Amino acid sequence: MRIVGGKFKGKRFNPPVGKWPTRPTTDFAREALYNILNNRIDFEEVVFLDLFCGTGSHCFEIISRGCTDATCVDNYPGCLQFITKTAKELGIEANLKIIRADIFKFLISVRSSYNLIFADPPYGLSQMHTLPDLIFQSEILAQDGIFILEHGTENTFFNHVYFREERKYGDSVFSFFER
Secondary structure (H helix, E strand, C coil): CCCCCCCCCCCCCCHHHHHHCCCCHHHHHHHHHHHHHHHHCCCCCEEEECCCCCHHHHHHCCCCCCEEEEEEEECCHHHHHHHHHHHHHHHCCCHHHEEEEEEEHHHHHHCCCEEEEEEEECCCCCCCCHHHHHHHHHEEEEEEEEEEEEEEECCCCCCCCCEEEEECCCCEEEEEEEC
């Protein structure tokens, strides 16, 4: 895996993903996503939340592009240990909060506000369709914020009240939601 843009562009890291219950976003899909976001947001002003963060690649990517306030949440200790180690190697510990929690319990209890939320749950997650509602009901997405849900092609969110668009990259789909 590599960081595809910003001050750490080209930096490679090798998480032991074969041993983890993760499916990292491909470099190709992540680069396409951040090219879209580059035209919509000011990375230096973003307060970012990464749910089901896995390897932390989205936090590393957004911090590389200027974000100074990123939070990653996952329940798997190996992922969080890897993220902690990599953040230290990059010297970005001050920009990154790492939280071990069940995502659904976290969404019920969190009181912070974020203007960019990204979630990349396991594609087979039975509660996949509940995530957009949970995000908007919890009111953690800022009024002008964007929620992006990565999912497989078997899911669609076209009928969700806050759905705005989707982008497909191979087997990965990014659905964008806004108020």
